[in-house]
Amino acid sequence: MAQKELKEFIDNAGELYLAHLSLDCVVFGFRDSQLKVLLLKMKNSDKWSLPGGFVKPAESMETAAIRVLKERTGLSSIFLQQFHVFSDPGRSDNRERIAHLKKAGITVPPHHWFLQRFLSVGFYALVDYSTVSPQPDAFSDACAWRDIGEIGPLILDHSQILFKALEMLRLQLHYQPIGCNLLPPKFTMPELQKLYETILNRKLDRRNFHRKILSYGILRPLKEKRQGVAHKAPQFYSFDMVKYQKALKEGLGGV
Amino acid sequence: MAQKELKEFIDNAGELYLAHLSLDCVVFGFRDSQLKVLLLKMKNSDKWSLPGGFVKPAESMETAAIRVLKERTGLSSIFLQQFHVFSDPGRSDNRERIAHLKKAGITVPPHHWFLQRFLSVGFYALVDYSTVSPQPDAFSDACAWRDIGEIGPLILDHSQILFKALEMLRLQLHYQPIGCNLLPPKFTMPELQKLYETILNRKLDRRNFHRKILSYGILRPLKEKRQGVAHKAPQFYSFDMVKYQKALKEGLGGV
Numbered sequence: 030m031a032q033k034e035l036k037e038f039i040d041n042a043g044e045l046y047l048a049h050l051s052l053d054c055v056v057f058g059f060r061d062s063q064l065k066v067l068l069l070k071m072k073n074s075d076k077w078s079l080p081g082g083f084v085k086p087a088e089s090m091e092t093a094a095i096r097v098l099k100e101r102t103g104l105s106s107i108f109l110q111q112f113h114v115f116s117d118p119g120r121s122d123n124r125e126r127i128a129h130l131k132k133a134g135i136t137v138p139p140h141h142w143f144l145q146r147f148l149s150v151g152f153y154a155l156v157d158y159s160t161v162s163p164q165p166d167a168f169s170d171a172c173a174w175r176d177i178g179e180i181g182p183l184i185l186d187h188s189q190i191l192f193k194a195l196e197m198l199r200l201q202l203h204y205q206p207i208g209c210n211l212l213p214p215k216f217t218m219p220e221l222q223k224l225y226e227t228i229l230n231r232k233l234d235r236r237n238f239h240r241k242i243l244s245y246g247i248l249r250p251l252k253e254k255r256q257g258v259a260h261k262a263p264q265f266y267s268f269d270m271v272k273y274q275k276a277l278k279e280g281l282g283g284v
Numbered sequence: 285m286a287q288k289e290l291k292e293f294i295d296n297a298g299e300l301y302l303a304h305l306s307l308d309c310v311v312f313g314f315r316d317s318q319l320k321v322l323l324l325k326m327k328n329s330d331k332w333s334l335p336g337g338f339v340k341p342a343e344s345m346e347t348a349a350i351r352v353l354k355e356r357t358g359l360s361s362i363f364l365q366q367f368h369v370f371s372d373p374g375r376s377d378n379r380e381r382i383a384h385l386k387k388a389g390i391t392v393p394p395h396h397w398f399l400q401r402f403l404s405v406g407f408y409a410l411v412d413y414s415t416v417s418p419q420p421d422a423f424s425d426a427c428a429w430r431d432i433g434e435i436g437p438l439i440l441d442h443s444q445i446l447f448k449a450l451e452m453l454r455l456q457l458h459y460q461p462i463g464c465n466l467l468p469p470k471f472t473m474p475e476l477q478k479l480y481e482t483i484l485n486r487k488l489d490r491r492n493f494h495r496k497i498l499s500y501g502i503l504r505p506l507k508e509k510r511q512g513v514a515h516k517a518p519q520f521y522s523f524d525m526v527k528y529q530k531a532l533k534e535g536l537g538g539v
């Protein structure tokens with residue numbers, strides 16, 4: 030977005046969006062045995078941010094998050110979960126905001142909508158990495174995936190938001206199945222185990238993992254096997270979505 | 285609170301509190317093998333509501349919730365957990381608000397702070413029933429415990445907020461220990477099991493429950509036994525708070 034458009038956004042935001050409320054999204058993807066997060070590189074800055082946005086007067090938080098994520102990823106159907114409201118009165122530092130805009134040649138009058146205190150609702154999203162087309166927003170000049178282990182400084186309290194999302198995702202692994210949004214439609218047991226291990230950041234015992242995951246009845250073995258592997262070809266599985274949804278609801282499926 | 289004070293609250297709210305943000309608290313207590321919720325009876329109405337309030341400009345959501353709960357319960361240290369933002373644009377029906385105030389003899393001018401759309405952050409709290417001194421607020425003439433199974437119609441979307449809180453509490457039982465805020469400092473294994481069964485609304489196998497709960501190392505057996513029971517006197521336990529906190533953090537302790 031050019032400077033003119035950014036200025037227009039700033040000028041009109043107070044009428045288009047609710048006061049002092051924002052949302053930030055931690056979008057997780059899984060690729061090459063790595064957990065990745067979608068980030069935006071701020072214009073005229075070395076810092077990165079989480080994709081986020083504001084709430085229109087007639088939107089629910091969820092509707093606003095779906096709109097924002099569609100703009101950033103091109104996806105219209107995303108697994109999305111509210112996880113926390115970040116509301117520390119000091120969390121949005123106006124100096125950082127003013128400096129960012131100044132670098133873009135934009136001066137914001139005092140008491141402007143943009144310079145209020147913002148409370149932000151955190152969402153996490155789980156997406157199939159291969160289906161996403163990352164798009165920067167008005168404040169950024171790049172939108173890209175970053176390995177969870179290689180993320181540098183983020184703006185405001187975004188590191189804290191990311192950390193909390195990861196914590197919630199890890200907790201979720203203890204009581205709900207995970208994977209149907211992060212893996213392709215068919216996958217092998219080693220691939221599913223690797224996903225769990227990557228999120229938990231520790232090794233799991235192969236036999237225990239298989240036994241537990243199979244005991245929930247959420248996996249359907251397919252006749253096909255993974256081709257082109259050196260040794261014993263691993264079996265493909267897919268999720269039984271009816272049982273998967275039931276396990277999500279009832280808090281079964283943890284490892 | 286008299287009508288004058290209620291009118292004063294309405295007149296000044298726009299300056300004292302952030303726009304379009306509220307919070308609602310589902311306060312759970314456990315007594316006589318019943319899960320109970322703290323409710324307020326609205327003035328001039330048959331309806332009840334959850335205890336709730338608004339957010340001051342310099343408060344975090346948590347600070348505001350602690351302040352509100354202190355006013356309603358007298359407790360200054362409460363286990364409190366944010367669980368969801370209720371943000372449906374139609375959730376706060378202004379007609380219901382206006383009618384309530386009209387019955388109290390108060391007319392609110394159009395576009396008043398009180399007649400905005402409100403997004404509400406839901407918290408649930410777990411308290412030791414016996415320590416609470418329920419206090420009504422400006423909009424209510426009673427504050428009382430109600431058995432979870434005997435709750436009538438609530439205002440706005442408060443039934444939905446209560447249901448969601450219960451759902452979250454049930455999910456939590458699958459991955460975190462519970463009880464140290466709902467039970468007195470020492471308790472028997474049957475009492476702990478009854479608490480879990482009451483929240484889950486189903487019977488648990490006694491042996492499995494004992495085995496699982498003991499396996500987490502969060503319980504400390506005491507030398508004392510429950511006195512005055514007819515048959516075999518049950519052993520008292522207390523929570524080992526260091527291990528309890530660790531289990532909370534790591535997502536262990538589910539049944």
